[in-house]
Structure formats: C-alpha cells, structure tokens
C-alpha cells in the first residue's frame with residue numbers, strides 16, 4: 188500500500204484527489220493532509236481518511252480544528268501541525284512515498300522543494316514552483332508527475348519518446364480562451380468579477396479561473412512546460428481550443444502529432460498521476476469520452492493584443508532569472524485586488540507590467556532560493572505600496 192500526503196487537501200485539486208483515491212482503498216493510504224483555513228471540510232476529510240498528521244495555517248485554526256473533531260466524536264485525533272513549517276513537515280513525512288501538491292501560489296514552492304529533496308515522488312499542480320524556481324527543480328524532474336491538465340497531456344504524449352529534445356518538433360499548449368475570447372476589446376475594461384469567474388468549461392479555484400480569463404494561466408503554463416520538459420520556448424505554442432477536449436499535443440519531427448483528449452475534468456490527469464505508469468479503470472463512467480457525439484473541435488492562434496498577460500509571461504520566460512518571480516507575485520496580488528473589486532480587469536496586466544519594469548534594474552540570473560523569496564517579498568511590498576498611491580500613472 189502506497190502512503191500518500193496531500194497538500195492543499197480542501198482545494199479543488201486536493202479534494203478531487205481524495206475523490207479519486209476513494210476508488211483505490213487497498214492501494215493507497217492517506218498519511219498526511221494539509222489545508223489552509225477550511226476547517227469544516229478538513230474535519231470531514233479527517234473522519235473519512237484518518238490521516239496520522241495534518242497541518243493548518245495557524246494556531247487559531249489548529250485550536251478550532253481540535254474542537255471541531257472532538258465535537259464530532261473523533262476519538263483518535265491526528266497530530267496537528269501549523270504554519271509553513273507544518274506544511275513542509277507533512278511534505279517530508281518519513282513514511283510517505285508520494286506527495287500531492289494541490290497548493291495554489293508561491294506558498295507551494297518550499298514544501299515542493301523539500302519533498303523532492305527528501306526523495307518523494309511529487310504529483311504537482313503547482314505551476315508557481317516551475318515559474319519561480321524552474322532551475323532549482325531541474326535535478327529532480329524524474330520524481331515529478333504533472334497534474335496540470337495540459338502538462339499531464341504532454342507528459343502522456345511524450346511516453347515512449349527516447350529523446351524528446353531531439354524528437355519533439357513543437358508542443359501545442361491548448362487554451363480554452365476563457366469567457367472573454369470573443370468579447371469586443373473595449374468591453375474588456377468593464378467586465379465584472381462574476382463574469383470573469385464564469386469559466387465556460389472548467390470548474391477550478393478562483394485564482395486560476397481569473398488567470399484563465401486574462402490568459403495569464405496559459406502564460407504561466409508556458410514557463411511550466413519549458414522547465415518541466417526542458418524544451419526551448421520557441422518550441423512551445425499556445426493554441427486556442429474553445430471546447431477544451433484536446434488537452435495539449437506533441438508534434439514530433441517526423442510529422443506525427445500526438446494529442447491527448449478527454450472530458451475537461453481534473454479527475455483524469457489526477458488518476459493518471461496516481462497510478463502512473465499504469466492505467467487503471469475509472470469508476471466514473473462520465474469520464475469516458477464519446478468521439479461519436481463530440482462534433483466540431485476548433486483551433487485558433489492566440490491573440491496577444493486581447494490578452495497582454497500572455498505577452499508579459501513570454502517576456503518573463505525569455506528573460507528568465509528573477510523576472511518570472513515578479514510576474515508571478517504581481518499576478519497573485521493583481522488577481523486578489525480584482526477579486527476584491529479594487530481594480531478593473533484590464534488593470535491586472537498594467538499593474539503587473541509596471542512592477543516588472545521597476546524590477547528590471549535589479550534583475551539577477553539563476554537566483555538562489557533566498558533571492559527568490561526576497562524578490563517575491565519585494566514584489567508584494569512594491570505592489571501594495573503602488574496600490575496605496577492609487578497608481579496615478581495608470
């Protein structure tokens with residue numbers, strides 16, 4: 188039986204991982220769970236999966252969780268850890284072989300690095316790890332199975348290739364184009380939080396849904412693919428595919444293109460990651476794709492005028508070093524500000540670009556983990572100060 192830990196267990200990836208795991212009760216045992224603040228859902232997960240160790244964001248959350256579990260009559264309480272340290276402890280539990288990273292944002296970097304360094308197999312949906320520290324993850328690529336649907340697709344299409352660096356002509360990273368793919372440009376300035384959260388195909392967490400609407404998500408995924416598959420940026424092409432059925436494709440040098448198709452449902456890439464390199468039957472019959480009823484699949488080039496975030500991500504990717512760290516942190520804050528109603532939709536790329544330009548005189552290549560953390564902190568401070576000044580230049 189494989190021992191497993193899940194970081195971000197109450198989020199979209201984490202909770203779907205647990206749903207998939209319920210199909211394989213004799214193959215996996217959940218040893219550790221880590222969640223931020225959703226104590227109600229975490230308590231339910233603890234009752235079902237009985238992990239030995241859990242981690243929560245703070246001591247207040249730990250106290251609340253203990254009270255809730257006692258209230259529910261749970262006799263054997265798990266060990267309850269807290270804060271970023273607790274997250275790293277769950278990521279490195281000695282008995283655990285596989286760690287699932289369902290954390291969104293920069294917070295995923297440290298526990299991912301710790302899990303990799305302690306030899307764990309890491310199934311990750313945390314693109315920020317690759318965006319901010321691709322070069323630090325490079326020595327451990329063989330331990331990683333991607334869960335991000337596009338990267339899982341590419342990973343699957345690459346199975347059997349002996350030398351991807353020579354055999355791959357290009358990678359097609361598919362994007363749905365989000366809810367605003369066809370909205371007249373001038374109306375993009377006035378879109379509401381509600382409209383941006385209404386993704387046509389995928390149901391995901393708020394941060395990724397807004398990133399999909401701005402297409403920053405695809406930008407971050409370009410950088411993720413670049414590091415994960417060690418392919419040059421010019422071999423990674425974004426293609427808009429509104430139906431979200433083709434999850435990505437690999438075009439080989441001999442003219443053959445292999446694509447991975449499936450329902451837009453994260454349970455497929457999550458199960459593939461969990462059972463890799465095997466394939467096991469799914470209990471969810473709705474996940475079987477019926478090609479005879481699919482109808483038309485469309486593909487278009489991506490429009491960087493409509494989606495300036497895509498251009499910013501390309502700039503960060505090509506420049507490398509600390510610039511993607513700034514891109515990532517500024518985007519996290521810009522999305523947060525948009526979700527709170529503090530800035531408009533088209534201000535997201537403007538503010539990110541502003542901070543990126545401010546950073547350039549201090550740019551450094553091959554940053555250490557300490558530098559990455561310092562640049563992330565600088566970006567957050569600068570962004571916040573800029574918001575306090577109401578950013579008159581914008």
Ligand code: MG
Pocket residue numbers: 335336337338408
């Ligand atoms: Mg994705």
